Amino acid sequence: MDADASQAEPVAKRVVLVGNPNVGKTTLFNRLCGLRNKTSNFPGTTQDARTGHVRHADAHLTDLPGIYSLEIDSSESAICRGVLAGTTAPGGEVVAAPDAVCVVVDATNIPRNLVLVAEAARRMLPMVVALNRVDVARKRGIHADEDVLAETLGVPVIVCSARTGEGLDDLARAMTKAAIPKDTPAPGMDGAEAWADRVSVAMGAADQGEASASLTDRLDHAFTHPLLGLGVFIAIMGAVFWTIFRLAAFPMDWIDGVFGNLAGTVEASLPAGILTDLLANGVIAGVGATVIFLPQIVILFFLIALLEDTGYLARASFVMDRVLRPFGMPGQAFVPMLSSHACALPGIMACRSIPDRRERLAAILVAPFMSCTARIPVYVMLTGLLFADSATKAALAFMGCYALGIFAGLFSSLIARRTILRGPSVPMAMELPTYTLPSVKRAAGEAAERGWLFLRKAGTVILAISIVLWWMSAYPKTADSQELIDARSTLAVKNIAVRPASPEALEQHVAEVTLLSEVLAKLEREYAIDSVRNSFAGKLGQAVEPIFAPMGADWRLSIGIVTRFAAREVFVSTMAVVIAGEDDAEAEGVLDEIASATRDNGTLLFYPAAAWALLVYYVLAMQCLPTLAVTAREAGGAKWALLQLAWMGGLAYVAGVAVFQVMVLAS
Amino acid sequence: MSDCCQGGMANEACAAACCALSELRVGEGGAVTAEAVAEADLAALRARGLGPKVSVVVRRRGSPCIVEVRRANGPACRIGMTKALARRVMVEPTVSASSLA
Numbered sequence: 001m002d003a004d005a006s007q008a009e010p011v012a013k014r015v016v017l018v019g020n021p022n023v024g025k026t027t028l029f030n031r032l033c034g035l036r037n038k039t040s041n042f043p044g045t046t047q048d049a050r051t052g053h054v055r056h057a058d059a060h061l062t063d064l065p066g067i068y069s070l071e072i073d074s075s076e077s078a079i080c081r082g083v084l085a086g087t088t089a090p091g092g093e094v095v096a097a098p099d100a101v102c103v104v105v106d107a108t109n110i111p112r113n114l115v116l117v118a119e120a121a122r123r124m125l126p127m128v129v130a131l132n133r134v135d136v137a138r139k140r141g142i143h144a145d146e147d148v149l150a151e152t153l154g155v156p157v158i159v160c161s162a163r164t165g166e167g168l169d170d171l172a173r174a175m176t177k178a179a180i181p182k183d184t185p186a187p188g189m190d191g192a193e194a195w196a197d198r199v200s201v202a203m204g205a206a207d208q209g210e211a212s213a214s215l216t217d218r219l220d221h222a223f224t225h226p227l228l229g230l231g232v233f234i235a236i237m238g239a240v241f242w243t244i245f246r247l248a249a250f251p252m253d254w255i256d257g258v259f260g261n262l263a264g265t266v267e268a269s270l271p272a273g274i275l276t277d278l279l280a281n282g283v284i285a286g287v288g289a290t291v292i293f294l295p296q297i298v299i300l301f302f303l304i305a306l307l308e309d310t311g312y313l314a315r316a317s318f319v320m321d322r323v324l325r326p327f328g329m330p331g332q333a334f335v336p337m338l339s340s341h342a343c344a345l346p347g348i349m350a351c352r353s354i355p356d357r358r359e360r361l362a363a364i365l366v367a368p369f370m371s372c373t374a375r376i377p378v379y380v381m382l383t384g385l386l387f388a389d390s391a392t393k394a395a396l397a398f399m400g401c402y403a404l405g406i407f408a409g410l411f412s413s414l415i416a417r418r419t420i421l422r423g424p425s426v427p428m429a430m431e432l433p434t435y436t437l438p439s440v441k442r443a444a445g446e447a448a449e450r451g452w453l454f455l456r457k458a459g460t461v462i463l464a465i466s467i468v469l470w471w472m473s474a475y476p477k478t479a480d481s482q483e484l485i486d487a488r489s490t491l492a493v494k495n496i497a498v499r500p501a502s503p504e505a506l507e508q509h510v511a512e513v514t515l516l517s518e519v520l521a522k523l524e525r526e527y528a529i530d531s532v533r534n535s536f537a538g539k540l541g542q543a544v545e546p547i548f549a550p551m552g553a554d555w556r557l558s559i560g561i562v563t564r565f566a567a568r569e570v571f572v573s574t575m576a577v578v579i580a581g582e583d584d585a586e587a588e589g590v591l592d593e594i595a596s597a598t599r600d601n602g603t604l605l606f607y608p609a610a611a612w613a614l615l616v617y618y619v620l621a622m623q624c625l626p627t628l629a630v631t632a633r634e635a636g637g638a639k640w641a642l643l644q645l646a647w648m649g650g651l652a653y654v655a656g657v658a659v660f661q662v663m664v665l666a667s
Numbered sequence: 668m669s670d671c672c673q674g675g676m677a678n679e680a681c682a683a684a685c686c687a688l689s690e691l692r693v694g695e696g697g698a699v700t701a702e703a704v705a706e707a708d709l710a711a712l713r714a715r716g717l718g719p720k721v722s723v724v725v726r727r728r729g730s731p732c733i734v735e736v737r738r739a740n741g742p743a744c745r746i747g748m749t750k751a752l753a754r755r756v757m758v759e760p761t762v763s764a765s766s767l768a
Contacts, residue, residue, distance in 0.1 A: 068714035111741035112716040142742060189710075193718050197739035216745070217726055224731055224747070318731040318747055355711075427752035429712050432733065432745040 012053065012060040014094065015175045016083055018120060019104030020113055021066030022433055024132045026050075027442065028104060028162035029063040032172060049090040057172035062090060062098070070119040071189065074355060084123045100126040100178035102171075107137035107159075110144055110203060114196035117153075118185040126178035127155045130171050135161040144203040152199055154182035163439075219435060223315035226322065233319050236307070237338060244299050244342060251295035259288025282470035287463055290626065296342040296373060297454050302447035304335060309438035314430050321428050327410040328417025330354060330428055333363040337409070340370035341402075344627045346450060348634050356426040362413045364635050365644050368627050369409030371402045375618065377572045382615045385595050385606045397615075404619045412647065420643075469625075472537040473563055478530050487520045532577050537563050551617060551656035552610030552664075554599055564623045571618070579605070609667065613660035621652035686760060688723065689732055689753035696724035697758035709755065715746055723758060 019025040033052030050063045064083060065076035082088030086097030103120050105113040110131075117129060131146050150157040156174040160167030185195035223229050263280040270276040307313050313335070321331030332354045340347030347367040354360040371379070379401050387394035417423075494513050532538045533555075541559030548558045560574045576590050579597045597605040606614075622628065622645045632641040685700055699721045716736045717723065726745065727733035732753035737743045748756075 068711070072710045072714050074711070109742050109744050111739040112744065115714075140742065189713060189718070193738075200739045200741055220727055220733055220745075224727065224733070314747070318749075321749065322730070426711075427749050428731075429715065429717075429746060429748040429752055431715050432747045434745075 012058045013099040013176055013178075014062070014096075015054070015059045015100045015102055015178070016062045016064055016098045017102050017104060018064050018070075018080055018084075018116065019066060019132075020068055020106065020116060022431070023066070023104050023106040023113065024162045025066060025104045026063060028130065028132060028160075028168075028171075029061060030445065031162050031165060031168055033061055051090060051093060054172050054175060056169065057176055059100075059172070059175045061102075061175075062093065067116070069116060069189070075357070084120070084125060097125065100128060100175060102128050102130055102175060102178075104130045104132050107131050107134045107144060108140060108142060110142075111196055111200040114149075114200055115189075115192045117149075118192035118195045121153060121181040122184050122187075124180055124184070126180055127153070128171070128174045128178040129153070129155060129157040131157060131159045132162055134159050135164050135166065144200075146203070148203045149199060152183050152202070155179045216435060220315060220432070223312060224318050226319075229315070229319040230323075233316050236312070236316075240300075240303050240307075240338075241341070243303065244296055248295040248299055252292050255288070255292050255294070259284055259291070263288070277474060278467070278470070281474060282467045283463065286467060286470055291455070293343045293373060294451055294454060297346050298447045298451040300339055300342050301346065301450040302443050304339075305443035305446040306438040306440070309436065309442065311433040311435045314432050317430060318428065324410075325425065325428075327414045328359065328421070328425065329363055329366075329410075329413050330356065330359050330426070332428075333359070336363050336367055337370055337406075340367040340372060343372050343374070344368040344370070344624065345454065345630050348627070348630050349453070351634060358417065358421040358423045359426065361635055361640065362416045362421050364631055365416055365640065365647070366409040366412045368622055368624070368631075368644065368648065369405045369412065369620065371405040371619065374624070375401070378618050379615070381572050381575070381591070381594075382606075382611055382618070384591070386608060386611050386615070388595065401615065401619045404616070408620050408651065412651070469537070469563070472540070473532070473535050475535060478527065478534045480527065481523070484520075484523045484527055487516065487523050491516045491520055528577055529579075532559060532574070550660065551613040551653070552607075552660040553614065554605065556597075556605065557610070557614065561617075564618075609660050609663035612663060613656040616659050617652045617656035619652075620648060620655055622648035684759055685757045687754045688725070688734065688756040688758050689728070689750055691725045691728075691758065691760060693725050693728055695760060696722060697760040698722055700757045700759055709752075712746070712748065712752065712756070716744060717746055717756065722761075 017025055017029055029050060029052065032054045033050075034055060049065070052061055053059070054061050062083070064080050067074070067076045067080050070077055070081055070084070079088060083098065084101065086095065089095045101120055101123070103117050105117060120127060129149060131144070131149075137144070146157045146159050156177060156179065158167050158171040158174050160171050162168070185191045223232060263284040266280045266284060267276060270279070304313070307316075317331035317334065319331070320334035324331060324333050333351070335353065336347045336350040338347075339350045344367050347370065348364050351360050351363045351367065354363055379398050383394040383397040383401075386397060491513070494509070494516060533542070538559050541562045542555045544562065545553070545555045545558045548561060553561065556575070556578045559578055560571045563574045564571045575594055579594050595606065599605055628641040628645055631644050632638045635641070688697075688699075691697065699717060699719055713719075716738060717734070718738070721736055721738045723734040723736050724743075725732065726735055727747075730750035730753075731747040732750055733745055733747045735743045736746055
């Protein structure tokens, strides 16, 4: 033994939590470890696990994915098998068999949960059983004798409730006293089930019957009815969306203001130069453009967690299964599709709930077709330009954009499932949880965790991408023209040096300053346009102009298409800069200037065929580098992100060209 | 043979007294037969508790087919499945009071 090792602190016991889904495992983990935990992925998978240190016990706890069985062919079960065998571990953790296994059993459904206990016992690892949710079990008249299980297995069995905190100190202590089971079931699923049945009968795990079965039946019937269920689903989702957009507007405005002020303060406080430019316009503006969606993401996941708690979402999955199945996606895909309407990043991450790999990949690939909120400014601008005299028509076109995105997503899923992701559909089967009142605390915790994950991504991948795109848009810097320098200095001198002696002289002075200010503003706008034109992004836009010309785009629109990768809504501000020399599209007169901008041949820049083609292109194109980064991570490889980029880009281009050419021919 | 077993849904492996879960009416129940859940693609269903000899009661017909599952006299839990899957789960129906009448 070397000296360092002999002097080291005693190593905490590595304990893993396994259990069926919805047995309160994660709540138990949070109670035992507090909020100081970290989330990391299992290498090469989309599954993540949380790790933390158990308070008041020398144990390092890992919360594994919820599984029904260790032996079935699913990614979650394979990970749990690997962890128990010591062949895999979450990123950053030691790859070795754990020191102990804590199997969490739902005290309200002991017979089924004991099957997993039996499978875990076969691993011959030190084990402890947490008989969780005893508070609910007692209310239902279930009084199982935990000593029977403890005597049968020869391992500690702790009665506890993660919700109330009952028995958690005992559980923490028991984790360090786990024992190797002395009774192991016969091999195979038959052996595990027979053992589970025998032990649960001995424990006396029977209940007094389901008192509210008729109410559950009525609710199940309503929520899964082909028409009524769909109506309820649309009403609930409509309410969810309404709440998200109404509530998120306030914090979004606040975040926008904070980042704007922060960038302004940095520019005003630091000496002008590349570092200030990088901080203000690269880092702060780039991260701000992403963080602004945090309120929508947090509210969305809070509401979804509430719905999940009630037991409704499992029923809604069956309603949506009828809609999505013909397109090769399961009912579970509806939450990712719904989330993607706020932002594709959490939408793609939510695809983890889809058990089948092919179906999950299909959902990941098509999620960005859903119109996220970042597209809204572009839709508003283009539909406003197309129907400047009719708000109703503009609104219909706006809604059509959403419909087109959904249709393209479903169509693309169908194509993918019949080609590269060909394979049988997995028939849907789900446990339908008991209807309960939702826990606001749990939903808040879930929303906070999702928000934190999003912020971490904004601070890493998205920050790096923002800096690169800022650099491409801002450099090389265009030198100030002599005319601009002269105008600035002349105005400065006029403002400082002159003190008119008479009212007439003052009037003349004001007129001169006003005229000079207008001239300077014009020169500044021309300078801004030249800066964008001469930047790397501008040059790229000019280089790709021949590619986008068949859909009616000139070099300015091509720049907008290139710079959109920073964030979709950047198209609007890019147009404001390229056409009007203003970086604020909402500034007075800018939209009018954009609407009346002309091409070199004198025709309108946004004439109907070009505007329609651009709108269709924007609905369908992959326009977000952070989304590609998340796709690569969640789908398990960059090839899927490249495929997504190529398919969406290709489809958008073909559709855009077709719309433009048909409209030109028709006119 | 019970009425529901005459619908042609039972496969060769299924005993004469068996029928598909999808053929049971609401409130009717039975015990899942071992042969019915032996297929690999039904393993997930079995892991959720719908294994051989498990008692089931149909709570909703059609798609989804919702059943109440109870094993070893334990508490019931509900499992929903598509009609296509319910057609492949074979059960030995429990004789109900209505059929005796």
